[in-house]
Amino acid sequence: xxxxxxxxxxxxxxxxxxxxxxxxxxxxxxxxxxxxxxxxxxxxxxxxxxxxxxxxxxxxxxxxxxxxxxxxxxxxxxxxxxxxxxxxxxxxxxxxxxxxxxxxx
Numbered sequence: 001x002x003x004x005x006x007x008x009x010x011x012x013x014x015x016x017x018x019x020x021x022x023x024x025x026x027x028x029x030x031x032x033x034x035x036x037x038x039x040x041x042x043x044x045x046x047x048x049x050x051x052x053x054x055x056x057x058x059x060x061x062x063x064x065x066x067x068x069x070x071x072x073x074x075x076x077x078x079x080x081x082x083x084x085x086x087x088x089x090x091x092x093x094x095x096x097x098x099x100x101x102x103x104x105x
Contacts, residue, residue, distance in 0.1 A: 004030050007061075012038030014061050050082045 008014075013035040019028055040056045047055065054075040057067040067075070 001030065005032060008032050008036045010039060010043060011059050011061050012036050018062055048079060048082060048086075051079045054079065 013032050014022075019031055024030075040059055041052055044052060044055050054067070054072060057065075057075075058072060060066040
């Protein structure tokens with residue numbers, strides 16, 4: 001039960017509709033006493049912005065809303081492309097800075 005509350009604190013409490021449609025026996029026994037707000041984006045704010053939708057979707061409480069492995073892989077490839085572009089830009093800037101510094105030697 002404690003682990004479920006840690007999940008709820010990160011992913012938010014399941015909606016009342018979720019509990020109503022849940023087919024788990026005695027599912028409401030696991031319903032948190034207080035509702036928790038979803039805080040995925042705040043928790044992972046240091047991650048690249050393009051990674052946040054993937055994390056958000058993979059941590060959906062309702063399995064129907066969760067992305068498939070194929071969807072996740074496509075998103076990861078997009079994130080990798082984004083990171084590659086960022087790396088190229090950063091390396092270009094460093095190269096320019098190095099060339100400028102070498103001019104003064």
